[in-house]
Amino acid sequence: MNDMRLFERAATVDEVKIRAKDVNVHYGIAHALKDVSVDIGDRLVTAFIGPSGCGKSTFLRCLNRMNDTIAAARVTGAIELDGQDIYDRRVDPVQLRAKVGMVFQKPNPFPKSIYENVAYGPRIHGLARTRAELDEIVEKALRRAALWNEAKDRLQSPGTGLSGGQQQRLCIARAIATEPEVLLMDEPASALDPIATAQIEELIDELRQTYSVVIVTHSMQQAARVSQRTAFFHLGHLVEYGETGDIFTNPRDPRTESYISGRIG
Numbered sequence: 230m231n232d233m234r235l236f237e238r239a240a241t242v243d244e245v246k247i248r249a250k251d252v253n254v255h256y257g258i259a260h261a262l263k264d265v266s267v268d269i270g271d272r273l274v275t276a277f278i279g280p281s282g283c284g285k286s287t288f289l290r291c292l293n294r295m296n297d298t299i300a301a302a303r304v305t306g307a308i309e310l311d312g313q314d315i316y317d318r319r320v321d322p323v324q325l326r327a328k329v330g331m332v333f334q335k336p337n338p339f340p341k342s343i344y345e346n347v348a349y350g351p352r353i354h355g356l357a358r359t360r361a362e363l364d365e366i367v368e369k370a371l372r373r374a375a376l377w378n379e380a381k382d383r384l385q386s387p388g389t390g391l392s393g394g395q396q397q398r399l400c401i402a403r404a405i406a407t408e409p410e411v412l413l414m415d416e417p418a419s420a421l422d423p424i425a426t427a428q429i430e431e432l433i434d435e436l437r438q439t440y441s442v443v444i445v446t447h448s449m450q451q452a453a454r455v456s457q458r459t460a461f462f463h464l465g466h467l468v469e470y471g472e473t474g475d476i477f478t479n480p481r482d483p484r485t486e487s488y489i490s491g492r493i494g
């Protein structure tokens with residue numbers, strides 16, 4: 230049984246979920262991201278690391294067209310999700326963001342009940358026909374986000390009344406309630422204490438059984454703990470990308486080496 234599971238995981242590891250080719254981003258005249266090409270695998274965690282301002286969040290936002298919402302941002306190049314160009318004019322960015330969900334640095338629940346926070350996406354995307362179906366979706370998402378036990382008796386209480394770590398798990402539940410395929414996380418634990426951080430990291434490890442997870446992090450320890458692949462960015466360039474273990478123990482580029490040994494950043 231165990232061998233079988235290993236085999237299944239090995240078989241899925243090399244499937245490409247997102248393929249980015251020659252992606253450039255300008256904010257007005259500032260060239261923030263330069264010729265980034267990368268294949269992001271399915272059902273594994275990819276970490277983006279690098280010094281402040283190197284373009285990690287900018288690139289993350291390219292993957293679900295969140296940069297569309299920034300007037301100054303201009304994105305060129307190609308990004309495919311399962312072989313489909315996400316920048317094609319026929320793609321509805323709202324539908325895309327249901328498939329490629331996002332969790333932000335600061336937990337940002339809606340000023341609504343816990344239940345409504347999770348039910349919102351499924352409702353606008355018409356995923357439930359009845360209240361019972363919606364209840365089921367909400368419960369499933371809260372369970373997957375490891376929040377059900379803490380939230381089940383207070384579903385009608387405001388989401389903002391939860392602790393920081395619980396709020397972040399609520400935001401993860403909200404993101405996964407629309408059955409996304411990819412989860413983008415921009416420093417999801419940076420506002421949390423060590424215990425809540427450990428819970429989020431454990432959850433990320435769970436989630437990769439189902440999703441492709443991409444996480445921006447400032448913590449190299451966190452990247453080493455949660456990810457299987459790591460991409461190192463520097464001054465808008467993707468300098469090095471590979472197996473996390475290799476990046477941290479045997480980096481090929483001197484800039485990566487300097488960063489992970491604390492000489493730049």
Ligand SMILES: Nc1ncnc2c1ncn2[C@@H]1O[C@H](COP(=O)(O)OP(=O)(O)OP(=O)(O)O)[C@@H](O)[C@H]1O
Pocket residue numbers: 256259261279280281282283284285286287288299301
């Ligand atoms: N909305 C924006 N408008 C103008 N410039 C921006 C905007 N967002 C980012 N930038 C610029 O683009 C560059 C890359 O920023 P980005 O936030 O992607 O880097 P980052 O690696 O995620 O940084 P950090 O680790 O500090 O969050 C920076 O020079 C930043 O000032």
